Amino acid sequence: MKRTVILAAVFAVFTALLVFLFFxxxxxxxxxxxxxxxxxxxxQRIVQGTLIRPEMLALKEIPKEFVQPKAFINAAAMFxxxxxxxxxxxxxxxxxxxxxxxxxxxxxxxTGVSSxxxxxxxxxxxxxxxxxxxxxxxxxxxxxSIINYADNNRQVNEAAYVIAQDILVLAVNENYLGAAxxxxxxxxGAKKNxxxxxxxxQEAQSILLAAEIGxxxxxxxxxxxxxxxxxxxxxxxxxxxxxxKIQPKPAGGQSASQKETLDIIKxxxxxxxx
Numbered sequence: 001m002k003r004t005v006i007l008a009a010v011f012a013v014f015t016a017l018l019v020f021l022f023f024x025x026x027x028x029x030x031x032x033x034x035x036x037x038x039x040x041x042x043x044q045r046i047v048q049g050t051l052i053r054p055e056m057l058a059l060k061e062i063p064k065e066f067v068q069p070k071a072f073i074n075a076a077a078m079f080x081x082x083x084x085x086x087x088x089x090x091x092x093x094x095x096x097x098x099x100x101x102x103x104x105x106x107x108x109x110x111t112g113v114s115s116x117x118x119x120x121x122x123x124x125x126x127x128x129x130x131x132x133x134x135x136x137x138x139x140x141x142x143x144x145s146i147i148n149y150a151d152n153n154r155q156v157n158e159a160a161y162v163i164a165q166d167i168l169v170l171a172v173n174e175n176y177l178g179a180a181x182x183x184x185x186x187x188x189g190a191k192k193n194x195x196x197x198x199x200x201x202q203e204a205q206s207i208l209l210a211a212e213i214g215x216x217x218x219x220x221x222x223x224x225x226x227x228x229x230x231x232x233x234x235x236x237x238x239x240x241x242x243x244x245k246i247q248p249k250p251a252g253g254q255s256a257s258q259k260e261t262l263d264i265i266k267x268x269x270x271x272x273x274x
Contacts (some may be wrong), residue, residue: 005054036062036063043095048090049168052089053085069103071084071099072098085178087105088138102119116177118139122204123198124207125197127195129216135218139169139221140166141168141219142167162233164232165229166227168198
């Protein structure tokens with residue numbers, strides 16, 4: 001009987017010890033997770049493609065368990081010894097959001113465009129028919145195309161279409177987003193009008209097709225404007241209501257590819273109406 005009582009007492013003590021160790025471990029774990037840690041956060045909205053400056057950032061104490069992987073814990077690491085910016089935002093960063101290595105990119109003149117392409121995007125180089133005047137790396141633009149087409153009456157019409165909206169410019173000629181600007185070497189050839197855009201694969205398809213059959217143009221968005229809305233195509237008849245017959249541009253005003261496209265459209269329309 002005494003032996004049974006002793007065993008029961010030992011078992012009770014052992015069980016109590018295990019329970020104590022278990023809850024003590026949980027308590028220690030949660031105390032560790034609740035320990036305040038300083039991380040770098042945005043103190044304002046940082047637009048995609050923006051060079052990150054010290055005044056855009058702040059240090060904030062948060063529980064260790066809420067620190068995201070790859071978060072900056074030292075703002076000084078984002079700048080040179082002289083305080084010059086070293087990183088650009090690959091995606092928009094909201095106020096209070098932690099600054100993550102995955103959302104920024106360190107660039108210089110030698111890294112090229114591949115390191116500054118936002119997640120889920122591709123880089124597409126195009127040449128706009130209205131040149132690249134006014135564009136700088138980090139600009140936001142809408143891409144438009146003026147396309148000639150034949151309607152059901154075989155009349156050649158011209159319309160302006162919005163092909164893509166809120167597109168980030170990654171590079172203009174050899175000047176890349178976040179890198180020191182190169183001086184113009186005086187070459188005014190077509191290659192000096194190359195503009196590299198950050199696009200989805202579907203946007204790339206639309207832009208390439210529009211460039212093939214029409215003229216490609218852009219309009220620059222004001223800073224902070226990221227709204228996208230359905231936009232109806234505009235025909236010349238929408239502008240001049242009393243036009244009885246829409247005439248195509250003279251051949252001299254069209255590129256070779258545009259003229260070939262119009263010829264194909266006319267032949268196809270003729271075949272359908274025979």
